[in-house]
Amino acid sequence: LPPRFLAQDESVARDVQRLLVQFQDEGGQLLGSPFDVPVDITPDRLQLVCNALLAQEDPLPLAFFVHDAEIVSSLGKTLESQAVETEKVLDIIYQPQAVFRVRAVTRCTSSLDGHSEAVISVAFSPTGKYLASGSGDTTVRFWDLSTETPHFTCKGHRHWVLSISWSPDGKKLASGCKNGQILLWDPSTGKQVGRTLAGHSKWITGLSWEPFHANPECRYVASSSKDGTVRIWDTTAGRCERILTGHTQSVTCLRWGGDGLLYSASQDRTIKVWRAHDGVLCRTLQGHSHWVNTMALSTDYALRTGAFEPAEASVNAQDLQGSLQELKERALSRYNLVRGQGPERLVSGSDDFTLFLWSPAEDKKPLTRMTGHQALINQVLFSPDSRVVASASFDKSIKLWDGRTGKYLASLRGHVAAVYQIAWSADSRLLVSGSSDSTLKVWDVKAPKLAMDLPGHADEVYAVDWSPDGQRVASGGKDKCLRIWRR
Amino acid sequence: MPQNDYIELHRKRYGYRFDYFEKARKKEARKVHKDALVAKKLRGIKAKIYNKKKYTEKINLKKTIRAHEQKDVKTVNKIHDENGLPSYLLERNENKRTKVLTNLLKQKRKNKVGKWDLPIPKVQALNEAEMLRVVKSGKRRKKTWKRLIDKVSFVGNNFTRKNPKFERYIRPSSLRFKRANVYHSELKTTLSLDIIGVKVNPQSNLYTQLGIITKGTIIEVNVSELGLVTQSGKVIWGKFAQVTNNPELDGCINATLLV
Numbered sequence: 181l182p183p184r185f186l187a188q189d190e191s192v193a194r195d196v197q198r199l200l201v202q203f204q205d206e207g208g209q210l211l212g213s214p215f216d217v218p219v220d221i222t223p224d225r226l227q228l229v230c231n232a233l234l235a236q237e238d239p240l241p242l243a244f245f246v247h248d249a250e251i252v253s254s255l256g257k258t259l260e261s262q263a264v265e266t267e268k269v270l271d272i273i274y275q276p277q278a279v280f281r282v283r284a285v286t287r288c289t290s291s292l293d294g295h296s297e298a299v300i301s302v303a304f305s306p307t308g309k310y311l312a313s314g315s316g317d318t319t320v321r322f323w324d325l326s327t328e329t330p331h332f333t334c335k336g337h338r339h340w341v342l343s344i345s346w347s348p349d350g351k352k353l354a355s356g357c358k359n360g361q362i363l364l365w366d367p368s369t370g371k372q373v374g375r376t377l378a379g380h381s382k383w384i385t386g387l388s389w390e391p392f393h394a395n396p397e398c399r400y401v402a403s404s405s406k407d408g409t410v411r412i413w414d415t416t417a418g419r420c421e422r423i424l425t426g427h428t429q430s431v432t433c434l435r436w437g438g439d440g441l442l443y444s445a446s447q448d449r450t451i452k453v454w455r456a457h458d459g460v461l462c463r464t465l466q467g468h469s470h471w472v473n474t475m476a477l478s479t480d481y482a483l484r485t486g487a488f489e490p491a492e493a494s495v496n497a498q499d500l501q502g503s504l505q506e507l508k509e510r511a512l513s514r515y516n517l518v519r520g521q522g523p524e525r526l527v528s529g530s531d532d533f534t535l536f537l538w539s540p541a542e543d544k545k546p547l548t549r550m551t552g553h554q555a556l557i558n559q560v561l562f563s564p565d566s567r568v569v570a571s572a573s574f575d576k577s578i579k580l581w582d583g584r585t586g587k588y589l590a591s592l593r594g595h596v597a598a599v600y601q602i603a604w605s606a607d608s609r610l611l612v613s614g615s616s617d618s619t620l621k622v623w624d625v626k627a628p629k630l631a632m633d634l635p636g637h638a639d640e641v642y643a644v645d646w647s648p649d650g651q652r653v654a655s656g657g658k659d660k661c662l663r664i665w666r667r
Numbered sequence: 668m669p670q671n672d673y674i675e676l677h678r679k680r681y682g683y684r685f686d687y688f689e690k691a692r693k694k695e696a697r698k699v700h701k702d703a704l705v706a707k708k709l710r711g712i713k714a715k716i717y718n719k720k721k722y723t724e725k726i727n728l729k730k731t732i733r734a735h736e737q738k739d740v741k742t743v744n745k746i747h748d749e750n751g752l753p754s755y756l757l758e759r760n761e762n763k764r765t766k767v768l769t770n771l772l773k774q775k776r777k778n779k780v781g782k783w784d785l786p787i788p789k790v791q792a793l794n795e796a797e798m799l800r801v802v803k804s805g806k807r808r809k810k811t812w813k814r815l816i817d818k819v820s821f822v823g824n825n826f827t828r829k830n831p832k833f834e835r836y837i838r839p840s841s842l843r844f845k846r847a848n849v850y851h852s853e854l855k856t857t858l859s860l861d862i863i864g865v866k867v868n869p870q871s872n873l874y875t876q877l878g879i880i881t882k883g884t885i886i887e888v889n890v891s892e893l894g895l896v897t898q899s900g901k902v903i904w905g906k907f908a909q910v911t912n913n914p915e916l917d918g919c920i921n922a923t924l925l926v
Contacts, residue, residue: 298750316751340751385754432754469893470854473755558755600755642753658750
């Protein structure tokens with residue numbers, strides 16, 4: 181066996197302690213059989229061995245963990261602090277990292293004026309081809325990314341556009357306003373598609389499309405509102421398909437999961453789990469002691485990008501090619517990859533300064549409670565590979581937690597005022613955050629520290645988004661201008 | 668000094684003089700000048716006594732004026748919303764607490780002592796006759812050393828009465844309560860929570876020890892159902908609340924949580 185020979189060469193020269201190790205993947209599956217390695221083996225060597233065992237065509241970049249500690253320099257150094265039993269087989273957990281690498285954005289390439297009031301929401305389309313922004317001046321604007329100029333201005337709403345959401349195929353944009361109306365727009369023409377979806381009595385707090393792998397036509401969209409109801413709309417027929425009532429106060433956040441379950445978080449301190457196709461309430465998750473502000477699913481990024489694979493992105497973003505069936509299969513395989521063995525995980529952040537990690541499809545009791553923040557939590561996001569959870573809070577810090585167990589990893593400090601929104605890069609290595617102090621900061625998650633400071637906005641930054649192809653970051657705020665940042 | 672209420676009877680039957688109220692008002696206005704004349708003419712020990720009395724009155728008046736001035740001004744600014752706000756900032760107020768200080772030192776001393784910001788800062792003083800009713804005992808019903816507590820009280824789980832022969836304060840079981848309806852000002856809901864104990868009764872220490880609950884009493888309630896957690900992860904299960912009603916009149920204890 182090749183590994184043995186490699187190891188034996190070195191140990192002949194030096195008298196080094198040897199250990200029995202076995203590779204194990206994140207889900208607990210063992211890879212190969214246990215074998216001998218010298219204690220001073222480096223991660224590069226381990227990578228060679230592991231790739232050989234995995235028998236892949238292209239070698240994957242991997243990270244290795246022993247007893248929750250990452251192997252950085254050599255196996256020996258990592259085990260120094262721990263008691264090592266040389267009799268037992270040591271389990272080394274390998275984690276495949278993203279093959280592509282997203283570079284940190286460093287400069288503001290353009291500052292796009294156009295909105296006459298504050299920019300409230302910003303979103304890139306799933307392939308990164310289009311950029312849309314909603315504002316307090318009641319318009320939705322589409323921006324041309326290749327020339328970085330305004331493309332279309334969509335008038336139709338009569339109050340602030342509070343939330344926007346792209347359909348997973350990138351062909352439609354849904355926008356919700358403070359009057360409770362939802363409009364659909366076509367990004368290629370800038371015209372409204374279909375009828376105005378009216379029905380909610382108070383403002384829209386969140387929009388979520390049905391996942392691509394469940395329905396590649398992207399027909400259904402769900403909306404949550406301050407009036408405490410969740411409505412599922414049929415966009416082709418232009419009417420409300422189902423109304424889900426049950427919350428006693430405003431529904432603050434909504435997520436359509438990949439398993440056909442709909443999750444809604446509310447100010448009445450509960451999270452309700454609904455079955456999407458017939459609207460039956462499955463579970464109520466209780467535990468928070470104040471309003472639940474935000475939620476994130478472990479498969480969020482995969483559901484957002486649908487069939488688009490960020491590793492295959494090109495410089496000029498293109499629409500997805502292929503038949504509906506092919507795209508559906510691609511989306512499903514991407515979803516299953518991110519999801520892993522177990523069910524979807526849900527993280528919720530609240531005004532009571534804590535987060536809860538749930539496995540909502542299985543249990544109504546939380547997996548862990550993550551404490552540590554000193555002010556309310558405004559946004560939580562799973563990383564695209566679902567290994568890390570980042571939480572942005574009004575206490576000026578961002579905390580990183582393990583995505584599987586909820587264990588605290590690190591705190592990112594640097595902002596001088598409340599952190600409003602965050603966005604992950606597609607390779608899960610970088611995080612950008614926009615704050616009330618008018619700056620954006622790019623953080624390196626591996627060594628957890630600040631990578632780049634991006635000043636430039638004149639007033640509070642209300643929304644940030646990182647394009648799925650990793651090239652651009654867009655941010656908008658109270659100073660009414662939208663800024664695009666690139667490398 | 669009227670010996671009986673004949674003055675009130677006359678007033679009830681025949682009413683007041685037509686110029687009664689004007690005369691009373693003017694007399695009160697003149698009183699200030701009359702007092703000044705008296706103060707100028709007084710000599711000797713009488714003057715000293717009078718001046719001392721006036722001095723203490725002046726100090727108390729100044730204290731009350733200062734107390735009014737030293738307000739904790741909580742300006743609740745609605746976040747400026749003409750331009751447009753994202754949904755996470757809607758309905759959030761910037762709470763700016765500005766303390767208007769006239770005496771920085773006194774404020775520091777108060778904070779050290781740990782004076783709480785209570786919903787009911789001052790409570791009406793109740794006299795003993797209201798709280799404790801005399802219970803006569805003995806073969807000839809002449810001994811009056813026993814007292815029955817007329818107000819609501821809280822006794823713990825493991826309470827056993829003392830030997831009735833030696834029991835001085837009787838807490839009737841009909842007036843014993845275990846639960847309180849506690850109002851949480853931020854969540855704007857009322858929850859029915861178990862009482863853990865009586866912390867402070869503002870009337871007197873004796874009532875605190877006996878566990879008597881009147882309006883303004885600070886009680887400790889079991890808040891484990893709210894699920895509050897400290898930063899280090901420990902679960903908070905007891906919090907203080909102040910009683911806001913008269914429990915003996917209503918039959919229930921209503922309190923506000925001190926957050």
